[in-house]
Each structure stands twice: as C-alpha cells, then as structure tokens.
Amino acid sequence: MTEVNCRSTLNVQRSTYYREHDKVWLSVDVIIFGFDQGKLKVLIGRRQMDPGRGDWSLYGGFVAPNEGINECAARTLQELTGLKNLFMRQVGAFGAPDRDPGERVVSIAYYALINVHDYDERLRQEHGLEWVDINQLPPLYSDHNEMVRQAWRRMQLKMRTEPIGFRLLPNLFTLTQLQRLYEAVSGSEIDKRNFRKRIKEMDFIEKTEFIDKLSSKRGAALYRFNDSVYKEDPTFKL
Amino acid sequence: MTEVNCRSTLNVQRSTYYREHDKVWLSVDVIIFGFDQGKLKVLIGRRQMDPGRGDWSLYGGFVAPNEGINECAARTLQELTGLKNLFMRQVGAFGAPDRDPGERVVSIAYYALINVHDYDERLRQEHGLEWVDINQLPPLYSDHNEMVRQAWRRMQLKMRTEPIGFRLLPNLFTLTQLQRLYEAVSGSEIDKRNFRKRIKEMDFIEKTEFIDKLSSKRGAALYRFNDSVYKEDPTFKL
DNA sequence: TCAAAAGTGTTAGATTTACACCCATGA
DNA sequence: TCATGGGTGTAAATCTAACACTTTTGA
Numbered sequence: 001m002t003e004v005n006c007r008s009t010l011n012v013q014r015s016t017y018y019r020e021h022d023k024v025w026l027s028v029d030v031i032i033f034g035f036d037q038g039k040l041k042v043l044i045g046r047r048q049m050d051p052g053r054g055d056w057s058l059y060g061g062f063v064a065p066n067e068g069i070n071e072c073a074a075r076t077l078q079e080l081t082g083l084k085n086l087f088m089r090q091v092g093a094f095g096a097p098d099r100d101p102g103e104r105v106v107s108i109a110y111y112a113l114i115n116v117h118d119y120d121e122r123l124r125q126e127h128g129l130e131w132v133d134i135n136q137l138p139p140l141y142s143d144h145n146e147m148v149r150q151a152w153r154r155m156q157l158k159m160r161t162e163p164i165g166f167r168l169l170p171n172l173f174t175l176t177q178l179q180r181l182y183e184a185v186s187g188s189e190i191d192k193r194n195f196r197k198r199i200k201e202m203d204f205i206e207k208t209e210f211i212d213k214l215s216s217k218r219g220a221a222l223y224r225f226n227d228s229v230y231k232e233d234p235t236f237k238l
Numbered sequence: 239m240t241e242v243n244c245r246s247t248l249n250v251q252r253s254t255y256y257r258e259h260d261k262v263w264l265s266v267d268v269i270i271f272g273f274d275q276g277k278l279k280v281l282i283g284r285r286q287m288d289p290g291r292g293d294w295s296l297y298g299g300f301v302a303p304n305e306g307i308n309e310c311a312a313r314t315l316q317e318l319t320g321l322k323n324l325f326m327r328q329v330g331a332f333g334a335p336d337r338d339p340g341e342r343v344v345s346i347a348y349y350a351l352i353n354v355h356d357y358d359e360r361l362r363q364e365h366g367l368e369w370v371d372i373n374q375l376p377p378l379y380s381d382h383n384e385m386v387r388q389a390w391r392r393m394q395l396k397m398r399t400e401p402i403g404f405r406l407l408p409n410l411f412t413l414t415q416l417q418r419l420y421e422a423v424s425g426s427e428i429d430k431r432n433f434r435k436r437i438k439e440m441d442f443i444e445k446t447e448f449i450d451k452l453s454s455k456r457g458a459a460l461y462r463f464n465d466s467v468y469k470e471d472p473t474f475k476l
Numbered sequence: 477t478c479a480a481a482a483g484t485g486t487t488a489g490a491t492t493t494a495c496a497c498c499c500a501t502g503a
Numbered sequence: 504t505c506a507t508g509g510g511t512g513t514a515a516a517t518c519t520a521a522c523a524c525t526t527t528t529g530a
Contacts, residue, residue, distance in 0.1 A: 017288055017340040021300040023261035026333075026344055050255055062259040065342060069333030093331040093346045095264075095307030102255040104303060106264055108331045176481075193484070194520070216481040218527040414508075431511070432493070454508040455501040 025105040028073045029060035031151040034116040035168040040184040041131040051102035057141035073110040088112040111151035113167035172222040204230035263343040266311045267298035269389040272354040273406040278422040279369040289340035295379035311348040325405045326350040349389035351405035404463040412458040442468035
C-alpha cells in the first residue's frame with residue numbers, strides 16, 4: 001500500500017513502470033563565461049534561497065517534469081541573460097550524495113559563452129550578478145568551484161578545435177583582442193607573430209575595412225568571423 | 239525546532255527546502271568496453287523490464303536516494319561483472335524529455351574498461367549479456383546507441399593521453415596486441431615501426447622474459463604495464 | 477619627440493610520416 | 504621449404520618555436 005513519489009497531477013498515468021524506485025531533485029547550473037579587460041570572467045551571484053542564502057553561487061534552476069535537460073539549461077540561461085542562441089555545452093553531472101547541504105540534489109553543469117557587451121547591464125544588476133575574474137573566484141556554494149574548473153577545462157579543449165572564441169568577442173575585433181582571449185583561456189602567453197601567421201591561414205577570419213582607434217594611437221585593423229565561409233571548410237586549429 | 243539534514247532512513251526531514259520542485263527518476267547506464275579478437279566490443283543484453291522488455295540495451299540501474307552517482311555507477315558495474323576497481327568515467331547526462339518510452343527518466347552514462355578474460359563467463363550468461371563488436375551494434379533501447387557513440391569518442395581521446403588501454407588487455411600482452419587495440423579504438427591503421435618506436439620510449443611498458451607462442455610460430459615477446467614506473471613520470475602520448 | 481601598440485619573415489629544431497626487408501618457427 | 508607473424512632504422516616532409524625591428528600617431 002505504498003504510494004511512492006508520485007508528485008503532481010501531470011504524470012500520474014505514466015507512473016507505472018518504475019514505481020519502486022525513488023526520484024531525486026535534478027537541477028542545472030550554468031557557468032557563463034565572458035571576456036573583458038583581457039580577463040576571462042564568470043558570472044556569479046549571491047544565492048537567493050536557503051540553504052546557503054547569500055553565498056556566492058552559479059546561477060541554476062530545477063529541471064521541470066517534462067522538460068529536457070538541454071532545454072532547461074537554455075531556459076535558465078535565457079531567464080538570466082535575455083539572450084537566445086548562445087553557445088552552450090554540457091559539462092557533466094555532479095551527484096555526490098552530500099553535495100547540496102540542504103537536500104539530495106543532482107545537478108548538471110553547462111557552460112555558455114556570451115559577449116559581455118550583449119548583456120544588458122540593468123538585467124545583470126537586477127539579478128545581482130557580477131563578472132568575476134576566473135582566477136579570483138571566491139569560494140562558491142556547494143561544488144560550484146569544481147564545476148567552474150571542469151567547465152573551463154572543457155572550454156579550453158573545445159576552443160582549440162572549434163571557432164567558438166568569437167562568441168566571447170564583439171562582432172568586430174582586433175587580432176590583439178583575439179590573442180588576449182586565447183591567452184586568457186589557455187592561461188599561457190602566445191607568440192604574436194606565430195599567432196597572426198596561423199590566423200592568416202583561416203579564410204573565415206576576415207579583415208574588414210574598419211579600424212579600431214581606441215586601443216592604440218596607430219589604430220588596429222578590425223576583423224570579423226564569417227560563419228558561412230567557415231562552413232565551406234570547417235577546419236579549425238589553434 | 240527544525241532538525242535538518244538528518245539523513246536517516248527516509249529523508250522526510252530533509253524535504254523542506256525544495257518542496258515546490260518536482261523530482262525525476264535518475265538512472266545510470268554503463269557502457270562496458272572489452273577487447274577481443276582484435277575487435278572493440280561492448281557488453282549488451284536483452285532488457286528485462288518494461289517498457290522495452292526484450293530490446294537490446296545497455297545495463298543500468300536507478301540512483302538510490304542517498305547514493306552518489308559515481309557510487310551508483312560503481313555498484314551497477316560490480317553487480318554486473320563482480321569486479322572492483324575498474325576504470326570508469328562519466329560520459330554525461332542524457333535527458334531528452336521523451337528519451338525513455340515509459341517515463342521521464344534522466345540517465346547518466348558511464349563507460350568502463352574491462353579485460354574480457356577477467357569476466358566470469360558464467361556471470362555473463364546469467365545476466366544474458368553478449369560482447370558485441372562496436373561496429374556491428376544492433377539498435378539499442380532508447381538513446382543507448384548515442385551513449386555508446388559518445389562514450390567511444392570520450393575513450394578515444396582519453397586513450398591518447400592516459401595509459402588506460404592496458405585495462406582492456408591481459409597483464410601480459412604482445413606489442414601486436416597493443417597495436418591492434420589502438421587500431422580498434424581509433425578506427426584507423428597504425429604503422430608498425432612507428433608504433434613500436436613510440437612504445438620503446440615509454441619505460442613503463444616493460445618487456446618481460448616471457449614469450450607468447452600462441453599467436454605466431456616464432457613467438458612474440460610479452461610486455462607488461464608497470465604502474466609504479468609510470469607514476470614516477472606520468473607522461474603518455476600515443 | 478617619444479611612448480605605445482600594430483604589424484611583419486626567417487630559421488633551427490622537433491615531430492611525424494612513409495617505407496621494405498630479414499628472422500624464427502611449426503606445419 | 505614455405506607461410507606466418509615478429510622484429511628492426513632511415514630519410515623527407517611537416518610542424519613548431521624562437522626571435523627583433525619598423526610603423527604610425529596622439530599626447
């Protein structure tokens with residue numbers, strides 16, 4: 001006579017096969033990367049709920065009963081940034097039994113890349129979020145520091161073989177900006193001439209007619225990533 | 239007077255913070271890789287429960303309320319193989335809303351490596367499992383084919399930079415066996431001389447005094463992987 | 477006029493790839 | 504004696520890494 005775990009109205013019909021098993025709470029947490037002032041940054045905020053209210057934390061949300069986990073992550077991300085079609089990838093599931101101090105919650109981490117200037121400053125403040133240098137992160141709630149570490153690692157690897165870095169830059173960027181980005185992500189210095197040599201081999205990184213006069217007196221050529229040229233020959237290696 | 243976090247038997251106590259959210263079933267599925275007859279194989283069986291009873295499927299299990307997901311995967315793996323301390327890594331979470339035809343179940347995929355000869359044949363038959371060539375897999379239950387695909391990809395990458403391949407071989411192995419293994423995993427042929435040259439540079443792959451006379455008339459030297467030598471200088475690249 | 481960032485090629489060294497023949501043995 | 508798999512080295516090509524000076528211009 002045990003009525004187990006049959007939450008909510010909606011899936012009563014379906015709840016026949018796995019009745020004997022317990023359910024768990026499932027959440028997603030999103031590591032949002034940005035690039036600003038030559039630093040790789042992560043968007044974090046003060047946790048708004050118990051337990052851990054007030055702690056620095058990643059932004060997350062619970063997976064709804066009939067929602068795919070990727071959809072949940074995309075929704076969470078949009079809730080937070082107002083932006084769609086962001087580059088997003090799963091990092092993995094985190095499920096140590098005591099990872100959340102309040103309850104048993106398994107969480108799936110995702111990372112996403114955004115151009116910090118696309119992000120509405122008002123929205124950021126409303127959510128109480130801050131861009132924090134990934135090398136200066138405070139202790140975060142639960143296992144979120146570990147999530148960031150793994151997400152960073154994943155992103156590093158991805159960035160060597162796919163042209164995703166552009167997602168962190170404005171549409172038009174200088175080669176120095178691009179180089180600084182790669183340095184910040186990889187955590188090591190890159191030789192300017194070798195870097196530019198490799199860039200020149202990629203036709204989908206196009207020099208435009210525009211000049212950036214802000215970052216130097218002489219002015220630097222502005223480049224753009226051309227996705228349709230990339231798709232013709234999608235090879236990338238940096 | 240709230241006594242929280244009293245993880246006891248039934249965790250009624252803990253269920254205070256996230257009450258308003260729904261839970262989901264969470265399972266793990268394990269891709270067990272083996273190497274036999276020059277082929278990379280996966281251990282699959284006929285599904286023993288509804289829905290999908292009788293379909294080819296990976297082996298899996300539900301995550302228990304107070305069990306970490308890694309522990310769950312290790313337990314599932316041991317249940318199945320009787321073996322402990324297998325090499326095992328998470329592939330990722332699979333959570334399309336309709337991935338399981340019966341219910342909403344999110345599953346976390348893991349892969350593991352075993353030496354097929356360590357695996358008790360009787361146990362295999364009791365579970366109704368078969369070693370199937372990864373290139374000849376039948377359609378599997380739910381999204382299990384995709385899980386295998388991703389696990390394979392993961393393993394390929396791991397195998398280039400960590401000496402995990404030995405987990406798929408007997409303690410003593412010939413260089414040809416090792417080469418065939420790398421060929422099967424990477425899916426491409428390798429030049430014999432170049433391969434052996436690289437092996438010779440790794441001191442932790444030791445030639446033993448033993449000779450294998452089964453696979454050739456002349457006999458081939460048997461090698462072993464020496465983990466403590468590896469740990470002194472843990473670099474690996476193949 | 478000078479400080480600051482942009483831009484530009486060459487060379488040595490390291491790594492990777494391609495390639496062919498002799499050996500030992502059991503059938 | 505021959506068929507089978509074991510075992511070995513070299514050279515060309517490619518890739519990687521190191522390195523320094525000239526240009527432009529706003530302050």
